[in-house]
Amino acid sequence: MTETAPHAGRDHELVDIAIIGGGINGAGIARDAAGRGLKVLLCEKGDLGGGTSSRSGKLVHGGLRYLEYYEFRLVREALIEREVLLASAPHIIWPMRFVLPHSPKQRPAWLIRAGLFLYDHLGGRKLLPPSRGLDLTHAPEGAPLRPEFRRGFEYSDCWVDDARLVILNLVDAARNGTIVLPRTRALRARLEGDAWQLEMQGDDGGVQIVRARALINAAGPWVQDVVQDVVGLNSSHNVRMVKGSHIVVPKFWSGAQAYLLQNEDQRVIFVNPYEKDLALIGTTDIPYDGRAEDVAIDDGEVAYLLGVLRRYFRVPPDQRQIVHAFSGVRPLYDDNAANPSAVTRDYVFEVHGGPEAPPLLSIFGGKITTYRRLAEQALQRLKPWFPTMAQAWTAGRPLPGGDIGSDFDAFIVQLAREYPDLPRKLVHHYARLYGTRARELLGPARVSADLGRHFGGDFYEREAAFLRETEWAKRPGDFLDRRTKHGLRLTTAQRDAFASFV
Structure with missing residues (x-):
């Protein structure tokens, strides 16, 4: 290494x-x-x-809702950057389609159409497909939604592994x-x-x-x-502190699409696929005046997020299904906006x-x-x-590991050919987190036994050593929660065993 x-x-x-x-x-x-x-x-x-920076909504996006606050310059800059970043790190940034069920009680359909038209054209979009209308009574994206949501829209943004x-x-x-x-x-x-x-x-x-x-x-x-x-x-x-909290639950719909939900207070909630079979739901955008180190989700925020899900989905998750939750403090420039969601x-x-x-x-x-x-x-x-x-x-210039070209799936196929005796799921994990640096991580390893101690899930000693030597990982949370998301897959006993190892 x-x-x-x-x-x-x-x-x-x-x-x-x-x-x-x-x-x-x-x-x-x-x-x-x-x-x-x-x-x-x-x-x-x-x-x-x-x-x-590790507690965001994990999106590279233009900020569709900022258009209604007339933040055109910021949205344009973000939309241009969205494609620059996608090209620079396709292993940790990838396109995602967002379904916006129309709720007439909030923003009228003409306003959403106009906003999506601007969103498609402000940033000189080249790599991502344009927005479109959806008949949710027939489109598969409408299947998990309550029947009263008959019309919707779909648009593009990108997912990012923020940490x-x-x-x-x-x-x-x-x-x-x-x-x-x-x-x-x-x-x-x-x-x-x-x-x-x-x-x-x-x-x-x-x-x-x-x-x-x-x-x-x-x-x-x-x-x-x-x-x-x-x-x-x-x-x-x-600086104005705004708390954004998220919950993680098992994914409860079919398909790769995410959802953007308008709430009655004019805030929007993202419901995104997360780590293959999970869903990331947030954010809450509420004022925060405590120490940034002490930020944590509270019961009111959990109830708020679950309430939005109940409004839109036929079979929404409940509190018992929450597998993880986190909060972050957004240090926004204080422009004296009355609504935390409207702060620039x-x-x-x-x-x-x-x-x-x-x-x-x-x-x-x-x-x-x-x-x-x-x-x-x-x-x-x-x-x-x-x-x-x-x-x-x-x-x-690509970020480290991002020199894989525009076809991530083709890169996985090539990497699997180079390491045919490793499980395909494990190869995918290394490709997604490390891109071309996966070859540096794996080195002469050819089978799982070459990867050292198995800590659970897809986590092996060789990856831990790579993170320690090349990415400054030192404490258990560095390895399990930020450099990777292995912590979501390990049992309490496995996490404890890894903590003893490091």
Whole structure:
């Protein structure tokens, strides 16, 4: 196996950019900056992608409902990025069709048709099929729905493994020299001459200092804490916390389609296929004023999501069928919108530092779909301090493992030919998570016995070693819940046994 996880930085090392925050925005900036020839260090107080970036609705999408808030620029940018990202990582991003049953009590049919027309054309769609109307009384997509929903619409967006998207950006950043320090908290940053001096503390208690010509605050829900407590400055922007919760149940309909359900409060709920035989249902979009670390789904949110399902489906799941639930805090830029669902998903930069002073760039807001463009624009804001850095480069370059072409199924067939004695289900798992890096993971292994200890499901020791050596996995949740979703398939005893192993 080829190790991509970098060494720890040397104390008082000088880098061009130090990034605080290992979510999707920090990871995207690290990849872009490193590929432009800048020396980069990234620190994250928890696991990489362990906060908001692994607790999303797991969609790369334009944001159909943002059209009614006149967010045309944001939707256009997201729709363009949707196809850029699909081409860059077809192993972890793939097309999905969404069925929108029409409910006349909410948005009129003409408004939905107009919105879908814009959605089809705003972003120069090339790879995904267009929207269409559906007669739900005859279309198979209408079979699981209650009979009163006779008319509907279908449109395209994309699914993404959000936690893996973070990791793949950082794998690529590390290949270009980025120092990646998970579980390393930023303690304080002070200007010392022509550089920031950033003091960090690892989870082993050790303190490390790096000097940086520029500091980027990509801390998500903690962006204001970093400005005020770590750097000691005041911010002119605010972040607004919105909690989004999801439940996971056994899949209760046939077909690969997802559903988008309008609720009576004008919010929308996604019902998406998840991990083959499960369904992911959310989100709730409610104000949150607690600590981001403490966010958790509550009984009211569970009841809300199940209530929406009962309204639309003939045989909806109930609370006893919930196999997993999670919540995330969305750190949205506070635009003073009264409705949490209407708060902009756009992003705003705040820059401290003049032409002669090392800059601090803080990021407020954003969404997973536009992270790559956000990274480009963040570096453009820093161009005055780094006038010789190379041009933007990520738009046409695949993420690690994504160099498989446009036909994922053909890639699986080829990989299965190369490893004919491995179970096809296992080959599919490796192809889906690692793309062409699956060959690096498997190496000389040819049969299941070559993969080492079996922890349950499709999880073997060889994959665990690969995650430890190349993707910074250290604790059980890193392996089972974020780098993979093996945790959904393991029994409590198997999870405990794996925890003892690592």
